[in-house]
Amino acid sequence: MPRDIAILDGPAEAALPRGRRNYARRYAWFVVPAAVVVVAVILFPWLFTLYVSAFDWHLGSERRWVGLENYVRLFTDARFGWAVLRTLLYTVLAVVAPMVLGLAAALCFHRRFPLRGLARTVFILPMMATPVAVALVWTMMFHPQLGVLNWLLTQVGLPPSMWVYSAETVIPTLVMVEVWHWTPLVMLLILGGLASLPTDPYEAAKIDGASPWQAFRHITLPLLAPFIVVALIIRTIDALKAFDTIYVITQGGPGQASETINIFLYLQAFAFYNVGYASAVVVVFFAIIMVLAALLLWTRQRVKVT
Amino acid sequence: MNGITRREALRAGAAALAAPALVERANAQSAFDWRRFRGERIEVTVQLSPRGQFLQQNNKEFEDLTGIRVGLEVVPEQQHRQKIIVEYASGRPSFDVTEISLHVNKRQVGKARWNTDIKALLDDPALTAPDFDFADYGEGMVTYATQADGRLDSCPAGADYFILYYNKELFAAKNVEVPKTWDEMYEAAKRLADPSKQVYGHVGRGLKNANVVLWSSYLLGTSQRDMIDANRQLITDTPDAVWAGETYKKFLRDVSPPGSIGFNWNECQTTFMQGRAAMWVDGIGFAAPLEDARRSRVAGKVGYAVVPRGPGSHHCALFGAGYAIPEASRRKGPAWFYIQWALGKANQLKWLTSGAGVPARSSPFRNEEAIGQSHFPRDFFQTLEASARIARAGLPEIVPVTQFRDVIGTALTNTISGADVAAELKRATAEFRPILEQSERET
Amino acid sequence: MVGQPGHAPGPRSPAIRRLRRLAADAGFGLAVLALVSPAVLVFLWMLSLSLKNELDNTAWPPVFLPDPPTLDNYREVFARNDFLLFAWNSVVVSFSATGLALLVGVPAGYGIAKMRAIRAAALILIARITPGLSYLIPLFLLFQWLELTGTLLPIVISHLVITVPIVVWVMISFFEGLPGELEEAALVDGATIWQAFRHVALPLARPGITVATILAFIFSWNNFVFAMVLAGRETRTLPVAVNNMLTFEQISWGPLSAAALLVTLPVLLLTLVAQKQIVAGLTAGGVKGA
DSSP: OOHHHHGGGOOOGGGSOHHHHHHHHTTHHHHHHHHHHHIIIIIHHHHHHHHHTTEEOBTTSOOEEOTTHHHHHHHTOHHHHHHHHHHHHHHHHHHHHHHHHHHHHHHHHHSOOTTHHHHHHHHHHHHHSOHHHHHHHHHHHHOTTTOHHHHHHHHTTOOOOOGGGSTTTHHHHHHHHHHHHHHHHHHHHHHHHHHTOOSHHHHHHHHHTOOHHHHIIIIIHHHHHHHHHHHHHHHHHHHHHOOHHHHHHTTTOSTTTTOOHHHHHHIIIIISOBHHHHHHHHHHHHHHHHHHHHHHHHHHHHHHHO | OTHHHHHHHHHHHHHHHHGGGHHHHHHTSSSOOTTTTTTOEEEEEEESSHHHHHHHHTHHHHHHHHOOEEEEEEEOHHHHHHHHHHHHHHTOOSOSEEEEEHHHHHHHHHHTTOBOOHHHHHTOTTTSOGGGOGGGBOHHHHHHHBOTTSOBOSEEEEEEEEEEEEEHHHHHHHTOOOOSBHHHHHHHHHHHOBGGGTBEEEEOOOSTTTTHHHHHHHHTTSSSOOSBOTTSOBOOSSHHHHHHHHHHHHHHHHSSOTTGGGOOHHHHHHHHHTTOEEEEEEEGGGHHHHTOTTTOTTTTOEEEEEOOBOSSOOOEEEEEEEEEOBTTOSOHHHHHHHHHHHTSHHHHHHHHHTTSOEESBSHHHHOHHHHHHSSSOHHHHHHHHHHHHHEEESSOOOSOHHHHHHHHHHHHHHHHTTOOHHHHHHHHHHHHHHHHHHHHHTO | OOSSSOOOOOSOOHHHHHHHHHHHHHHHHHHHHHHHHHHHHHHHHHHHHHTSOHHHHTOSSOOOSOSSOOOHHHHHHHHHSOHHHHHHHHHHHHHHHHHHHHHHHHHHHHHHHHHTOHHHHHHHHHHHHSOTHHHHHHHHHHHHHTTOTTSSHHHHHHHHHHHHHHHHHHHHHHHHHSOSHHHHHHHHTTOOHHHIIIIIIHHHTHHHHHHHHHHHHHHHHHOOHHHHHHOOTTTOOHHHHHHTTSOTTOOOHHHHHHHHHHHHHHHHHHHHHTHHHHHHHHHTSOOOOO
């Protein structure tokens, strides 16, 4: 099982015998350097952000203590509300599509076939490619009149799409880029799951005369469930955090049609210089991510029980 | 004000630094000493543009002239604006010279007094070369760069006017005259369209934020003209503003390519360069790439004209840049030398003749010989001259310009998808008003 | 398709069975083709754009094969930008951030694995969850205050946000997978726990370290947002430099694609060479940069 999620499962600590626990403490020194780094580059920014979020602070002007005012303003800011909804929509699409495709791809790559290694490597290239570089190329491909994608569409008799140049299609299009990038990660996580499956249930199913679909539905899927949920959690977090691609391709446009929380945050902090307000956005954004992650972990516990 | 003390301080500092050069200077008493700061090192940051690239290519010339070493950074305009503001705000900007977009950042840097007043430097004969000739600057540009409190905290560098680019070939094929009013232009655009060849009558910025300056081009043709009134109150939902919005909507919605909603200058440029749009209203700096036969299919076929007039007046949108020295810089002397070189007569003339931009000085325009040799057509220079006479600020002089462009721009973008203009502008104005009020209070 | 090879045999004649099998194989082949073609096509189009002149790049209908191919775009990339400087910056940043992360992360992974310290691990997991952008305001102000902007140090430090969690995660799972008997034997023989780590566990975990290094390096190399805000003229990394090529007033699809390809080529090659390790590392836990 992927380690990073298993860690949240619960108190394995208690499982150690008491004598061993004192002994285990001696290993604390191994963690100290990393802890220092984490405190410096991760915890410090956190505390600072929390502090700044209580100020009305435009870069270049005086700071003014306003307490929770930024949060009040945030919860009544319709633009932020839309950004949250858009982020959720984007996340749902950018989770479901790679999950389905990634599962299918994992099943494909689990089978043996000629050139499998090469095909798998090519398949995972997108997730390794530099997102900014690829996003710039996508932008050129999306041009409604001169882009290669619309030419391809018209060649197969489909009407041209407006891609990122219309409020209706911009989110699905950005999701498409996200799918291109991150389906391989889902595939790899599930492939790892497939490799660990026991063979006995299949032998039994064969003897019982089950069809391949039945075997998949009743054996593979349930056994894979923990891996699927892990992929789901990771994908959800990443989709919520998506920034590079959206920033490079649309900067949140057209209008505000692809302005997710991250883009909203960027604009507030680095285009409008509302540092205090932006810090409040960070805090709320983090809370949203934590709530969703907790929700998924809870789901995972249920999956494990059944 | 404290100009004199600052000048004295500068002199003292500069003299101390230039001590080894004293002998050389004694030998050349009469001539201006370009090398008094030799051995120093300054950091310069400008926006990525043909002007920026020009400075980059000629950096050695300055270093050879003065012996000052220059670290020149060239950053895309949006990031550049963000970067310098953040650095100013930190109190320790890393640069000694920067380009300032006057139409975006003038008031912000002015109110915060981040830059040094160059008048003190100009008055100092030891620091300003006699042939720098500040009187050569057009009055309009100097006024544009001067702050409300009278400080000149940047040296005018260049102007940018919105002009009308048109495709002469398409105009000839349909026998269309160059339009004189916005309404004529709209009719012309309808006639010029050729759907069978995917040719559109018009192309223009639809992307939020970038599109505000096209809308303001229409607004400048009304009798209202501006976006804030004399009391610094927002007037972006008035009948004139709505007329400009309706004009914007009808150009972008009816006679522009599908997808214009997401078009910034680069998509517009690509479309126009490919001969797929007959008319385009945008900044004058695009003439250079349009006339570049290696990338443009319309090179040599581009017509230039001043923007059409509106029902109430006739103006073209003006934007501009100045070069400034941060108050926090410890190398103001060398920095000022750099500005004198970069914005000197010779370089400003080269900007003009290479189509890199519109110089803030007036002497280049009078240099018939150089203009005659330029590969740009006559009507380009004529358009420039005519535009200069009718230019008027294309954005309001307020601190939160970026947010203004964001909010109004969103409303305009929405109208392209069919939203009601009056309602959108009303909503956007209501949304931006408190932001403006707060920023005005923060003075 | 099922997750397990082999089909249930049906009571059919061999000829029909062969035919069905052939059809199934062809279908499967097409499915694989459909899976890999988006990846291949995007990279090929990138290559094509980078080898054509500007007129062909914006032509309609599109020109697919560069005729004749030109290296002008690549020349322009090197001429116009301090491309080599930015490449060097990227190398320095990614190697330093990876190296430092290994230095602190490998022992931490070991310690956490031995202690089964869930809370410590969860803290690092938070780094994985937090959006990268949110570190930037405080870090930027901090580095300004320390007068470190304009050097590579802030960028290296901010990249630790990406590399340390990756290294720690990969190493926890590797050390947990190792049998503890050898170290325990060493401890019984009087070795200190540091010696047991250094001479017993560490050599055994070498494959894990390789995986951690590769992944940390790639995600650090690809990172955009930190350097976008923190980098100055001489400290830009490649992703920032390539985004900056989107010049105002001039479009240049060719040079842009050439630069994009040059930026991503090192990681693509690394992926091709080390695909086995990468697959192993990623299947062991969803590690990805901030």
